[in-house]
Amino acid sequence: MKKKFMTVALCGLLAFAASGFAAAAEENKTAAAEEAVAQAEMQNEKESQEITLRVAITGHEAGRIYKVTDEEGNVLRADLGKHGGRMLNRHPFMLTAEVAQDEQGEVLKLKKVEYVDPAPLIEKQPEKQGQQVKEETHKADDYRDHAYGHDLSKSHQKRFYQYNMANLSEADLASYKKVDVAAIAKEEAGTKVAFVGSAVRTVEKDKVIRFWGGPVKGGHVEVIMNDAYVPLGQRSTVYGTVQEGGRVSLKRLDSVE
Numbered sequence: 001m002k003k004k005f006m007t008v009a010l011c012g013l014l015a016f017a018a019s020g021f022a023a024a025a026e027e028n029k030t031a032a033a034e035e036a037v038a039q040a041e042m043q044n045e046k047e048s049q050e051i052t053l054r055v056a057i058t059g060h061e062a063g064r065i066y067k068v069t070d071e072e073g074n075v076l077r078a079d080l081g082k083h084g085g086r087m088l089n090r091h092p093f094m095l096t097a098e099v100a101q102d103e104q105g106e107v108l109k110l111k112k113v114e115y116v117d118p119a120p121l122i123e124k125q126p127e128k129q130g131q132q133v134k135e136e137t138h139k140a141d142d143y144r145d146h147a148y149g150h151d152l153s154k155s156h157q158k159r160f161y162q163y164n165m166a167n168l169s170e171a172d173l174a175s176y177k178k179v180d181v182a183a184i185a186k187e188e189a190g191t192k193v194a195f196v197g198s199a200v201r202t203v204e205k206d207k208v209i210r211f212w213g214g215p216v217k218g219g220h221v222e223v224i225m226n227d228a229y230v231p232l233g234q235r236s237t238v239y240g241t242v243q244e245g246g247r248v249s250l251k252r253l254d255s256v257e
Helices: 003-048 181-186
Strands: 051-062 066-072 075-081 093-102 105-113 121-123 137-139 192-204 208-212 222-223 233-242 248-254
Touching: 051 075, 181 192, 181 222, 192 222, 192 248, 222 233
Parallel strands: 075 105, 222 248
Antiparallel strands: 051 066, 051 093, 066 075, 093 105, 121 137, 192 208, 192 233, 208 222, 233 248
16 A cells, blocks of 8 residues: 555656646747847847938948048948949038948948038129129039049059059050140140049040149140049049040049049
8 A cells, every 4th residue: 555655656746847847848948939039139120220320422442332431530331322423522411321241341331312412602703993892602503514423433443543444554654745734735646645634524424524734734635534434623644645636545544643
C-alpha cells in the first residue's frame, strides 16, 4: 500500500514538472516573438529615418553625389539626383532626405527639395547732378540659363572637374599655345591654343558655352564642349583647336583655378 502511494505521488510530481516546463517554454517562445517584432520595428525605423535640413552645395563627389554643408557647418554627402546642377551657386535650400548607407558611408537620399532662385539686384548708375540722387534697383528678368538644369558630365578627376576627351598627356600640352581669350580671334584655324577663362553663358544647349577672359584680360570666346560641361562661373584652363569662325573645339578642360 505504501509503495502504491509513493508511485502516485511521484507521478503527480512528474506531471507538475512537465506542466511547468511547458509553461516556461511557451513564455520563452512568446518573449522571442516579441523581441523579433521589436527588432523588425527598429530596423524599419532606421531604414526609413527622414531628416529636413537647410543646406548649400559646397562640393561634388561623383555622379549625383554632392557634398552639402548645413547651418551648423557639418559637411554631409547627399544624392541630389537631377537637382544638383541647378544649385551649384551655393544658394541655400531646404533638403528633406532619407538617411541611407552606400559603400562610402552615410548618404542622404533626396525625397524633397525646396529651392528658390536668388533674385539678383542690378544697381542703376545715378545721373550725375549737383543734387544727391537716390539709386534705384530692379529685379533682373526671370531668365534661366540652360546650365542651371544641366547634369554634370563624368569628370576624369575626383578632386576637380577635368574633361580630357582627347586623352592629352602633360607632355602633349606643351604643343598648345598659351593665349589670352581676347587674342584668340587673331589665331588661324587649326591652331592649338590654351587659355584661362570663366564659363558665363550657354550658347547652344549641350553643345557650346561662352567663356570670358576676366576683368583684366577681357574678351569672349565660344567653346564647342564635345560632350563636356562645366558650371557657369567656374574658371578653368581650356585646351582646344581654333575652328573656322573663331570658335574653339575643346580637347581638355581643367577647372583648377
